[in-house]
Each structure stands twice: as structure tokens, then as C-alpha cells.
Amino acid sequence: MSAPADTIGQPFEQETPVLRLTSPIVVAWNSFLNLCNEVWTLLVVFVTMPILIRGMGKDGFGLFSLAWVVLGYMAILDLGVSRAATKFVSEHLSRSQVGSVERVCRAALTSNLILGIAGSVAAWLTAPWLVEHVFKIPLSLQYQARITFYALALSIPVMLVQASIRAVLSSYQKFGWINTINASAITLQLGGACALTLLGLSIDRIVIACVIVRAIAMVGFAFGLARINPRLLQPGFAETGELWHLLKFGGWVSLSQIMTPVLLYLDRILVVVLSSLAAMTVYVIPSEIVARLRIVPASLINSLFPSLSEHSAPSSIAPRQHLYAESIKYILLLLLPCFLLLAIFGTDLISLWIGPEYAKPGGQVLRVLSAGGLLNALGFVPSAALVALGRPDIPAKFHVIEVPLYLLLSFALIPRWGILGAALAVSSRLIIDSCALFWAARRFVGCALAYQTPRRVIELNVGLACLFLLIHKWTNVPGGRLLAAAACLLGYCFAGWFIVLGERERPIISHILRMGGKVA
Numbered sequence: 001m002s003a004p005a006d007t008i009g010q011p012f013e014q015e016t017p018v019l020r021l022t023s024p025i026v027v028a029w030n031s032f033l034n035l036c037n038e039v040w041t042l043l044v045v046f047v048t049m050p051i052l053i054r055g056m057g058k059d060g061f062g063l064f065s066l067a068w069v070v071l072g073y074m075a076i077l078d079l080g081v082s083r084a085a086t087k088f089v090s091e092h093l094s095r096s097q098v099g100s101v102e103r104v105c106r107a108a109l110t111s112n113l114i115l116g117i118a119g120s121v122a123a124w125l126t127a128p129w130l131v132e133h134v135f136k137i138p139l140s141l142q143y144q145a146r147i148t149f150y151a152l153a154l155s156i157p158v159m160l161v162q163a164s165i166r167a168v169l170s171s172y173q174k175f176g177w178i179n180t181i182n183a184s185a186i187t188l189q190l191g192g193a194c195a196l197t198l199l200g201l202s203i204d205r206i207v208i209a210c211v212i213v214r215a216i217a218m219v220g221f222a223f224g225l226a227r228i229n230p231r232l233l234q235p236g237f238a239e240t241g242e243l244w245h246l247l248k249f250g251g252w253v254s255l256s257q258i259m260t261p262v263l264l265y266l267d268r269i270l271v272v273v274l275s276s277l278a279a280m281t282v283y284v285i286p287s288e289i290v291a292r293l294r295i296v297p298a299s300l301i302n303s304l305f306p307s308l309s310e311h312s313a314p315s316s317i318a319p320r321q322h323l324y325a326e327s328i329k330y331i332l333l334l335l336l337p338c339f340l341l342l343a344i345f346g347t348d349l350i351s352l353w354i355g356p357e358y359a360k361p362g363g364q365v366l367r368v369l370s371a372g373g374l375l376n377a378l379g380f381v382p383s384a385a386l387v388a389l390g391r392p393d394i395p396a397k398f399h400v401i402e403v404p405l406y407l408l409l410s411f412a413l414i415p416r417w418g419i420l421g422a423a424l425a426v427s428s429r430l431i432i433d434s435c436a437l438f439w440a441a442r443r444f445v446g447c448a449l450a451y452q453t454p455r456r457v458i459e460l461n462v463g464l465a466c467l468f469l470l471i472h473k474w475t476n477v478p479g480g481r482l483l484a485a486a487a488c489l490l491g492y493c494f495a496g497w498f499i500v501l502g503e504r505e506r507p508i509i510s511h512i513l514r515m516g517g518k519v520a
Helices: 016-023 024-078 083-092 099-134 139-171 177-200 203-228 238-275 277-292 295-310 314-353 356-388 393-417 419-444 454-472 477-501 505-519
Strands: none
Touching: 024 083, 024 099, 024 139, 024 177, 024 203, 024 277, 024 295, 024 314, 024 393, 083 099, 083 139, 083 277, 099 238, 139 203, 139 277, 139 393, 177 203, 238 393, 238 419, 238 505, 277 314, 277 356, 295 314, 295 356, 295 454, 314 356, 314 454, 314 477, 356 393, 356 419, 393 419, 454 477
């Protein structure tokens, strides 16, 4: 993928960061690239998950999923360095301070390499204890689980160094290169896992193969950065000032980044600890569906963040509010019908996708998670506004407060209602968090949620929900229900194009889609 803004290999002196960071067409194009990558990831997961579940079995797939949950937790070792690197590199690029860019990049690489090695040693030493005493892993899988955790421990430095490189590439707006590598890696990881599963290989060997793919992806990111400026990849231990600057800025941002993966994966860990590995296999199906829908707000916010930062001055209240309101409108327009579909037809979807035995419990969980998932997707916007406008402490404080409340709910609900209790605890936390973020954005940075902006989107989705309910009531065949719902969604797209989008928005979106067609 490439675009006018994605000029990998272009000489460093020819960069025009100010225009590239603030141009609306570039922001829209990068959002489109991010979304394409995430949609591709969703399709790969959709195709490969049934194969992996059937090939590995409930306990085997539970171990495979648990491995990636644990690896996700290791992202907390980044301590906000990657996010800080993106901010400071972007600022230095806007001022053409090449030397400062190099110092920040080297400091970030050095920091994450040291943190990665320390995390690798700690994970290696604790692997037997985790396998034998923390997680409810059957005796028949404990040897494979130990090898799996050792392989994941070795991958931690690779993961953190890759995060630093990707952060700097984001500052250069190289989203084409980033998304190409990410899409290729996820395809090789999950596609390779399916192939190895069909060949009868054990879980530990499959995980080792996935770790090797991750290492190859890191080399790909490094190659892209080297084509911009080879000096950016030179590690150095002398940039203690830059390192302290990165860690100091991290502060609340780091705490928020530490808490995010904890809160993101804690439900799955608690299901294993308080229920069973087999229950996690059932739970992870609807949980993964809802999690993947976060691609829409994540794709938008990653590209929009520089623009929000630009409008931090008190004199920029109007453009800031416009960005804020329009972002909420677009997320609602794209995601509200998706969550309605999952809430009403979730059981049919899981039955056709995975199997009837997973449909009833998975459908109940999906219905509960959909409510929290929608509010969480909208909450991306006020959270980004708070960080961009100088209040990163607020989302972090909310996360800290939420952890004990969430744990209390989980320990009360999961033993009693199993995976449905886990879903209730998650949705409750997400709803409370999003409402608090909207209040804080209005109170502290002047970004208000006005009903007038998304009014037409809400009215359109009320009509769509009525159609979905009629289809569910009068059609008994799951496949027929989903086909009829798909037809309604197609009509929704046409109605949204003409009713919700304005005359100034349609030409811009058409231009982005034409650019995407040329790339494809």
C-alpha cells in the first residue's frame, strides 16, 4: 500500500512533516489504510478461528489464546516510551530538527531493548509457576504450556523493539508500510498456525512458528525506518537526557498504557482462573468479535491525534469541537448498525461460523458485550482529546479507579454465572469508563457531546433496529436471517450516504475510495 503521503525511501531532507500531519486528505488516507489493515485482520481471524478451534480442541485453543493474552500483557513493559517517541519525533520533525529526531529514536530503542531483556528473563523464570499454579491447565498440556511460555519470553525484546520502530514510522506518517507489514504478519501467523494444526503439530511448536514470524516483521519495520535515515537505528546508551525526557512525559500516559492491556485481557485471565480453560474457548469467540470492532475508532484516532494536538490553543475551540463532534458521528455511523446486528443476530452468526454448540452461550455473551463495546468505541474520542489537549492524567486515573471495581464485579459474577458474569462485569466497566471520559472531556478541555450532531445517525439506526427485530421474529432459518440483515445493511449504507453525510463530506470520501481502488 502506498499513497502520496507514504514515500518510503524518499531522502530525509525532503520530508514535509507539517503538511503531512495536518493535511485533511492525508489524515483521511491514513485512517483508511489503518481501517483496511484491521478489516483484513478481522477477515483472517474470521476464517482461521474455526479451523484452529476444531484442530486444537477446546483446551488446546484455550492454551493458544492464553499465550497471546500473556504476550499482550508484556506490552506494559514499554512504559509509554513508544507513545512518547511518536509525540517528540513528530514535534522535532515539524521543526526540521534532524539531530533531535535521531537522539529520541536511539533513546527509545535502547530503553525498550533493555526493558525487553529484563521482561524476557522475568517471564522465563516465572513460566513454570504460571503453568503449574496460576492457570488451570490440564496435566496433558502442561509440558507444551511450559515450552510455549519460554518461547513467548524470548519474543518480548522483539515485541518492544518493534513497538519503538513502529512508533517512529508513525511520526513519519508511514502508515502504508506499517499496515503492509502488519497485514502480512497476521496472515502468516494465523494462516501458518492453521497449516501446522492440520499437519498435527503440537501447540508449543505452533507458537514458536508465530514468534519467528513476529521477529521477521520486526526486521521489516526496521528496513522501512532504515530507508528514511539509517542513523535512526543506531542504539546508544549516551542519550540519558532524552531517555529521561521520554520516561518523564510517559508519566500518566505510561500508567494508562499499563492499565489498558491489563483491563483489555483481564476478563479472559479471570475466566481461566475462576472457571476453566474450556470456558475461555467459548468466551473468547464473542469477546474477539467485539474487540475487533474497535478497529474503527482506533484507525480514526491514530491518524487524528496530530490534528487534535494542533488545535490545543484556547483560540482553537471551534475547530477542536468540530473534530470532536465529527469523529463521534463517523464512529456511530459505522459501528451502531454493527452492534445492533451482533445483539440481535449474534447467536445465528456464531452457530454458522463456529458451530451450534457454541451458539447459545456465545450469543448471550455477545449480546451483553455489545452494549459496552459501543460505548467503549465512542470513548476513544474523548480519551484522545484529553491526552492531545494536555490532560493525559485523567484517563489514567479513571483506569486506576476502575481496576478494583472491576475485580470486585468479576469475583462476584464469574463464579455465579460463568462467562455471562464475565461479560456483565466487562460491559459495566466499559459503560462507566466511557461516561466518565465524556464528562471529563466536557469539563476539562471544552469538548462537548451535542445531540444535534449524531441525531440523524440515531434516527436512522432506530429504523434499522426495527427491521432487524422483524426479520428475527418472522424468519426461522439462521442463514436466511443473516442474508436479510445484510440486505438491510446495504440499504443503510445508501441511506447514510445521502441522509447523514453532507455535500462537503461525500466528495472527500469518494476521493479516498478512488485512491484505495488504485492501490488495490
